[in-house]
Amino acid sequence: MEPMEISTPGHAGFATQADALLRKSFTYQKRNKSQNCCLLITPLVIIGFFAFVEHYLKQMSAQRGGAVVEIKKPAPWPPALNIPSNTTRAVSSKYMPFPDLPSPSCRVSGNCPATFLLTGTNQSFVMTIAEKMFPPVSTEDPSDMDRLVLATSVPLFQPNYLVDAAFEPDSPSPLYYLQSKCKANASIPYPTRKVKCLEGLNLWRNSSSDINTEIYKGANKQNKIDNKFAAAFDFQNTNKANFNVTLWNEPSTDADILGSSTFTRLPRLVNLASNAYLQVLQGSDTQLLFEFIKEVPTIFSINASVSKTVDFFLRIASFGLLLFPVTVLLSSIVYEKEKKLRIMMKMHGLRDTAYWAITYIYCLMVSLLFVQFFLIAGKLSGLYFFTKNGYTLQSMFYFLHVNWQISFAFLISTLVSTVKTAQVVGSTFMMLICIFSFFIASRVIESTAFSGSFVVLVEMFPGFALYRGVYEFQKYATFAKNGAGVGMQWQNLNDPGNGIKKAMVIMITEWKIMLSLAYYLDQVLSSGSGRRRSPLFFLHCLRRKPSSQEQYLQRNSSQLFPSNDHSDVAQERQKVEQLMQEGSTSYTAICDNIKKIYPGRDGNPAKAAVRGLSLALGRSECFGMLGPNGAGKTSFISMMIGLTEPTSGTAYVEGLDITTCMNNVYTCMGVCPQFDLLWETLTGREHLYFYGRLKNLRGPVLKRAVEEALKDVNLFHGGVADKHAGKYSGGMKRRLSVAISLIGNPKIVYLDEPSTGLDPASRNSLWNVVKRAKKNRAILLTTHSMEEAEALCDRLGVFVDGALCCIGNPKELKARYGGYFLFTMTTTQSNDTEVENMVLSLCNNAQKTYHLGGTQKFELPKHEVRLADIFQLVEDAKSKFPVQAWALADTTLEDVFIKVTRQAQATSSDE
Ligand SMILES: *[C@@H]1O[C@H](CO)[C@@H](O)[C@H](O)[C@H]1NC(C)=O
Ligand SMILES: *[C@@H]1O[C@H](CO)[C@@H](O)[C@H](O)[C@H]1NC(C)=O
Numbered sequence: 079m080e081p082m083e084i085s086t087p088g089h090a091g092f093a094t095q096a097d098a099l100l101r102k103s104f105t106y107q108k109r110n111k112s113q114n115c116c117l118l119i120t121p122l123v124i125i126g127f128f129a130f131v132e133h134y135l136k137q138m139s140a141q142r143g144g145a146v147v148e149i150k151k152p153a154p155w156p157p158a159l160n161i162p163s164n165t166t167r168a169v170s171s172k173y174m175p176f177p178d179l180p181s182p183s184c185r186v187s188g189n190c191p192a193t194f195l196l197t198g199t200n201q202s203f204v205m206t207i208a209e210k211m212f213p214p215v216s217t218e219d220p221s222d223m224d225r226l227v228l229a230t231s232v233p234l235f236q237p238n239y240l241v242d243a244a245f246e247p248d249s250p251s252p253l254y255y256l257q258s259k260c261k262a263n264a265s266i267p268y269p270t271r272k273v274k275c276l277e278g279l280n281l282w283r284n285s286s287s288d289i290n291t292e293i294y295k296g297a298n299k300q301n302k303i304d305n306k307f308a309a310a311f312d313f314q315n316t317n318k319a320n321f322n323v324t325l326w327n328e329p330s331t332d333a334d335i336l337g338s339s340t341f342t343r344l345p346r347l348v349n350l351a352s353n354a355y356l357q358v359l360q361g362s363d364t365q366l367l368f369e370f371i372k373e374v375p376t377i378f379s380i381n382a383s384v385s386k387t388v389d390f391f392l393r394i395a396s397f398g399l400l401l402f403p404v405t406v407l408l409s410s411i412v413y414e415k416e417k418k419l420r421i422m423m424k425m426h427g428l429r430d431t432a433y434w435a436i437t438y439i440y441c442l443m444v445s446l447l448f449v450q451f452f453l454i455a456g457k458l459s460g461l462y463f464f465t466k467n468g469y470t471l472q473s474m475f476y477f478l479h480v481n482w483q484i485s486f487a488f489l490i491s492t493l494v495s496t497v498k499t500a501q502v503v504g505s506t507f508m509m510l511i512c513i514f515s516f517f518i519a520s521r522v523i524e525s526t527a528f529s530g531s532f533v534v535l536v537e538m539f540p541g542f543a544l545y546r547g548v549y550e551f552q553k554y555a556t557f558a559k560n561g562a563g564v565g566m567q568w569q570n571l572n573d574p575g576n577g578i579k580k581a582m583v584i585m586i587t588e589w590k591i592m593l594s595l596a597y598y599l600d601q602v603l604s605s606g607s608g609r610r611r612s613p614l615f616f617l618h619c620l621r622r623k624p625s626s627q628e629q630y631l632q633r634n635s636s637q638l639f640p641s642n643d644h645s646d647v648a649q650e651r652q653k654v655e656q657l658m659q660e661g662s663t664s665y666t667a668i669c670d671n672i673k674k675i676y677p678g679r680d681g682n683p684a685k686a687a688v689r690g691l692s693l694a695l696g697r698s699e700c701f702g703m704l705g706p707n708g709a710g711k712t713s714f715i716s717m718m719i720g721l722t723e724p725t726s727g728t729a730y731v732e733g734l735d736i737t738t739c740m741n742n743v744y745t746c747m748g749v750c751p752q753f754d755l756l757w758e759t760l761t762g763r764e765h766l767y768f769y770g771r772l773k774n775l776r777g778p779v780l781k782r783a784v785e786e787a788l789k790d791v792n793l794f795h796g797g798v799a800d801k802h803a804g805k806y807s808g809g810m811k812r813r814l815s816v817a818i819s820l821i822g823n824p825k826i827v828y829l830d831e832p833s834t835g836l837d838p839a840s841r842n843s844l845w846n847v848v849k850r851a852k853k854n855r856a857i858l859l860t861t862h863s864m865e866e867a868e869a870l871c872d873r874l875g876v877f878v879d880g881a882l883c884c885i886g887n888p889k890e891l892k893a894r895y896g897g898y899f900l901f902t903m904t905t906t907q908s909n910d911t912e913v914e915n916m917v918l919s920l921c922n923n924a925q926k927t928y929h930l931g932g933t934q935k936f937e938l939p940k941h942e943v944r945l946a947d948i949f950q951l952v953e954d955a956k957s958k959f960p961v962q963a964w965a966l967a968d969t970t971l972e973d974v975f976i977k978v979t980r981q982a983q984a985t986s987s988d989e
């Protein structure tokens with residue numbers, strides 16, 4: 079049978095479908111307010127924050143200087159020495175090797191001497207020098223002040239002794255002047271604070287190795303006590319002709335991070351020794367003063383490390399921001415998959431190509447908008463990162479990134495199936511990439527230890543190429559800030575060491591690879607598009623097709639299989655055979671021995687869900703499928719609507735084979751699935767407009783069709799049509815689903831339990847819709863409501879255990895399987911047998927179908943009893959014993975259904 083052209087309702091072209099999908103997507107996005115706000119506000123907030131920090135630093139710069147910091151007057155006194163604080167100064171203890179240290183009691187009174195260790199080859203000469211180190215000063219004589227040996231344990235934070243914290247009035251620890259002997263509480267006033275007298279103790283040691291041992295033991299907290307020394311001198315072979323000194327110096331505290339004590343405090347220590355030596359040679363009047371230091375005037379600038387840190391975080395933040403839309407895109411793609419909306423759209427004729435193309439374009443628009451917003455926010459913020467680099471170059475790079483990002487989102491979307499997972503995966507990815515780029519990418523890029531090809535290899539890790547780009551942009555921005563160059567422009571692309579070109583190539587390559595992979599996985603994993611294809615689907619065209627001979631054999635053998643066909647089912651089968659031979663197109667749908675067998679899993683045997691079904695569905699026929707749960711109705715419908723592929727056999731819809739031309743079949747069918755597949759934030763009207771457009775309706779025709787559909791299913795009035803579908807009640811959703819399945823005049827409509835959960839009034843109006851609809855199309859309906867089947871269906875089929883048990887219109891079935899009256903009588907239990915005997919005497923073939931307490935039910939064949947006789951029987955019974963209740967009923971469809979399914983199940987379990 080050749081596929082034939084469909085005249086109406088007309089193929090919706092790519093453009094029409096694309097238009098429908100785009101409109102729907104933008105309406106959907108418009109509703110998604112919180113996400114949109116988040117998307118737009120985040121770059122504003124983050125970039126704004128950095129602009130603020132930058133502005134603040136500049137402001138600070140301007141206040142503190144920008145001007146020249148000039149030291150107008152040198153300090154009046156020499157710089158201070160570094161000494162340990164009172165509690166850590168060396169005292170005698172059993173752990174220290176020499177007993178000549180001060181007693182520990184000095185720690186309590188707070189005046190432990192600052193101890194200096196000395197050694198050299200000529201002890202007497204060294205000790206003469208030592209005596210000159212802390213000359214006695216008179217507090218009265220101001221000229222003595224120049225010779226003061228000041229000392230402090232306050233760390234020196236700034237490499238500038240003029241702002242030495244020790245000289246500040248509010249300094250936490252005291253400022254001392256060192257003397258060989260101190261009077262109690264002696265002090266002199268310094269211009270800013272009081273200076274206390276402290277003993278400077280010089281102790282001789284026999285060798286420098288003795289000193290080493292002592293300093294080592296003292297500093298290593300033997301018994302948890304600090305025993306620190308102010309300094310130690312090794313005068314070596316110093317004599318009158320020769321000055322040769324080595325110095326031990328320990329930075330005062332850990333806070334002394336910049337090694338700043340070396341700036342003035344260490345030279346002061348050297349000066350102490352040389353001054354003393356000079357005085358030994360020349361007498362006490364000679365002074366080698368260390369003072370009047372003046373710093374070179376400097377321009378105040380923000381500490382370079384602060385600026386670097388800010389830049390680094392700006393880079394990481396921009397990088398994170400650019401990756402930010404991944405999660406949003408991912409959840410919007412996965413949403414349609416999770417809610418099965420993609421299958422639903424496909425069943426209403428949306429082709430995969432159109433779907434992917436439009437989803438791509440839509441994602442591109444959202445992302446480009448975001449990137450533009452990002453760039454504009456950056457431009458407004460005035461950050462060099464944005465303003466110095468070429469705008470077109472940045473746009474170009476981010477455009478590539480956006481494409482890369484979309485294909486990445488597509489790829490991930492094929493692997494996850496719920497929005498929650500998508501969000502978790504998306505944000506985890508973002509975080510990991512940010513952390514990785516922080517720890518790995520930035521180091522690899524900045525380090526010179528790695529070869530170029532290794533760096534490229536690292537950049538191939540998803541997201542690292544973007545990081546490289548951002549890194550380069552910032553590098554050039556920093557150059558520009560420091561007055562070198564004007565940021566990155568097109569001509570900079572070829573600069574040696576500029577990795578942005580390679581990053582772009584990596585992005586383009588990854589973009590292509592991921593997009594192909596996403597398409598492949600989408601087809602194979604089938605998470606969204608209906609049928610799953612084999613992992614090697616692209617090789618299928620190479621497979622040998624069975625010859626007609628083989629096909630014939632296959633068909634004949636499969637015909638043997640359903641041997642227990644009932645006559646009406648067999649008739650239908652013959653009819654189908656005949657139609658197939660004639661190639662008739664007068665039927666809307668013809669199922670030709672269609673089968674579905676699920677392969678056995680986990681040791682279970684294979685399950686035949688549909689065991690060879692043949693059915694011809696005429697135009698304007700409503701065929702009802704009845705059957706107990708699990709009979710295989712849904713499996714059958716799934717094959718018909720293209721969700722699963724038949725194991726063997728096929729069906730033709732409007733002459734199109736569903737195994738080969740399903741995409742064309744989609745355009746002429748409508749589906750109302752068992753569970754409502756709707757967008758929560760779209761209104762009922764928008765749903766109908768969307769599916770109407772997919773079915774190639776447009777302009778006034780579309781408008782009219784939508785309005786009629788809404789009126790038909792009772793959703794038109796009271797503004798219901800413009801409420802979000804997520805807020806609909808179950809019944810309203812159901813009615814909307816039916817309206818969707820009918821829009822666009824499909825040739826065949828599958829309604830899977832359409833009236834479940836409807837109130838009687840809505841159900842009636844729904845029935846009217848279906849009755850009107852079936853006038854010019856075939857409808858395949860499954861239902862559990864016999865009332866509905868009777869009201870709507872022209873023909874019924876009872877489907878049990880994967881096969882049809884009977885086919886016929888409701889009246890025929892009732893006549894065939896009914897053919898009896900149901901007679902019920904309730905008496906007291908003692909009269910049971912009497913009732914039974916009376917019934918049997920009336921009709922020998924009466925069958926008791928039910929018995930509980932005093933209630934009994936009999937089936938009386940219609941042709942063997944007359945109604946009058948039954949009434950007579952009741953009168954007789956009443957006269958003999960009390961009759962509590964009785965009833966006489968004709969058979970209903972429900973009875974037929976129960977009977978047929980019982981029979982069928984009994985025979986199948988016999989086999
Ligand atoms: C040590 O120095 C003194 C001078 O202070 C000198 O008289 C003496 O000879 C020197 N001793 C040696 C061994 O050089
Ligand atoms: C240092 O040398 C002197 C003289 O040679 C000696 O008496 C003294 O014991 C030595 N001190 C130490 C601790 O070795």
Ligand SMILES: *[C@@H]1O[C@H](CO)[C@@H](O)[C@H](O)[C@H]1NC(C)=O
Nearest residue numbers: 313314315316320321322323
């Ligand atoms: C200084 O002392 C060291 C160590 O004792 C010695 O090697 C060096 O020659 C001395 N320098 C002078 C100029 O004496």
